[in-house]
Every structure is written in C-alpha cells, then in structure tokens.
Amino acid sequence: MLLLSQADGSLVPHSSGSLGPPYRSVATRAIPVNVSIGCAKAAGGALRWDPLIGGISGIGAASSRVCVQSTYLGNSSNSARWSDALGLSLPLRVTTSGNHSIALTWTIDLAAAARSTESGCPPANLNYRVAIGASSSGFCESGTDLRFFLWATVEDPNGSGGYVGNISDAGNDNYTYWQNVSNCSNPGTLSCSNSTYGYQYLLRYGTNEVGSASAGLSGRHWLTMWVNGSNMLRTHQFNLVMGFMIYVGATRPVRT
Numbered sequence: 001m002l003l004l005s006q007a008d009g010s011l012v013p014h015s016s017g018s019l020g021p022p023y024r025s026v027a028t029r030a031i032p033v034n035v036s037i038g039c040a041k042a043a044g045g046a047l048r049w050d051p052l053i054g055g056i057s058g059i060g061a062a063s064s065r066v067c068v069q070s071t072y073l074g075n076s077s078n079s080a081r082w083s084d085a086l087g088l089s090l091p092l093r094v095t096t097s098g099n100h101s102i103a104l105t106w107t108i109d110l111a112a113a114a115r116s117t118e119s120g121c122p123p124a125n126l127n128y129r130v131a132i133g134a135s136s137s138g139f140c141e142s143g144t145d146l147r148f149f150l151w152a153t154v155e156d157p158n159g160s161g162g163y164v165g166n167i168s169d170a171g172n173d174n175y176t177y178w179q180n181v182s183n184c185s186n187p188g189t190l191s192c193s194n195s196t197y198g199y200q201y202l203l204r205y206g207t208n209e210v211g212s213a214s215a216g217l218s219g220r221h222w223l224t225m226w227v228n229g230s231n232m233l234r235t236h237q238f239n240l241v242m243g244f245m246i247y248v249g250a251t252r253p254v255r256t
Helices: none
Strands: 026-029 033-037 041-050 055-063 079-092 098-110 135-155 168-185 191-207 209-211 219-232 238-251
Touching: 026 041, 033 041, 041 238, 055 079, 079 135, 098 135, 135 219, 168 209, 168 219, 219 238
Parallel strands: 041 079, 055 238
Antiparallel strands: 026 079, 033 079, 041 055, 079 238, 098 219, 135 168, 135 238, 168 191, 209 219
C-alpha cells in the first residue's frame, strides 16, 4: 500500500488544496507476463489501484520442480517467470510559477519468500570414456528471483508535452542461485570432476529517495521520494506520473 503526502504548500492538485484520497487518477497497465517452460509454473493477480485509499496491491508466484526434461530453443529447461506493471497519472497544479519539490511518502508492505534447493538434481549425462582431446560436461541449476521497482516524475501535457521533473526511483532484486557442474576431459589422461556452489544477493538501489523500502523484500517499509519540477507555470495542468513493477522467477533443476 502507498500513501502520498504533500510537502510543498504551494501545490494544489486539481484545486482540492491537498494531494490526498480520494485520488482523481488515471491508471494504465502493461500486459502481465506469464511464461512457463517444462514443469515450472507461474501465476499472479494483476496489480490493483484503489483511489479511495491510495493503495496498490498485487501478488505473484513462480515455482519449478524436477520433472522430465523439456527442450526450449535447443536447451533443456524447466523455468517460469511472472511480472506485472502499473502506471498512474494524477492531476497536479501549482499556485505559483517556478520550481517546486514534490515529496511522495510511501508505506509499503512486502511479503516475499525465496527458496533454492540442491536436492533432486538428475544425474549428469556424461561420457566417462571421452577420446583424447575431447571433453564432456553437464550442469544442473536452481534459482529464484524476486524484484520490486517504483518511479515517479512530473509531466507537462499543456506545454512541451514532456517531463519537467527529475525521475525518482527505488527498488530491489533478491536473487538466490545454486549450481552443480560436472566435467570429464581427456588431454591425454582422463580426468573427471564435480563442483557445487551457490550464492544469494540483494541488490538495492534508489535515486532521490530516503527510507527503508530498499532494505529488503519482506516486512513493512517506509520511503520518501522527491520529484523536483522545473519552471512549472501556475496556468498549466501538470500530471504526477508514477510507475510500479513486480517480478518473480524460478528455475529448477536443469541437467545437460
């Protein structure tokens, strides 16, 4: 859920005197992406905007399990991904011409879980009697990916039609990955090896924002973003434009 607050007293959106609910807004959406290969599955509900409370909600999931190998574009794969995006445009007026700073205060509730397992990896299809100068290899991987992103700027449709404010954004990407690699080579003496490794990272980023929303993908977070509009004319009707995106993906296991 998000809550928007007015930081500059000179801002008078749609002559209401404050940018608060119920929001007079226009919502646009992209086509949700749902791709499943092999026995993997992905599903999700469309992002929803509630103008009465100023809230956006959505949920998505992706999972992959061991099954008979499937072939996609020449590769064996079991993977799925789902994502959705939503755009908002809110009317915005200023009572004085000049530069204005608009603060967007968000309260974000995120519930996310990711699990990547090493179990259930099919045996590698290796040639353990490769000829001299030849090699045979295979790998098995498992991974989950969860992403959250939001951005905002100011548009002047009555003027140049373009953006007159900087773009503020915030987001994160939580990625868990595991891989098993097998290899046999024969440079003159046959040698076979097997290695396993995994890692997890949380990529956090933001521009013109402060708060804890980029600290993780679970729990309640607070965030304030600043959009600075340049040369805003009080005779123009501006739009506060915002975008939102969530993404989930899973791969498990693939053996070649």
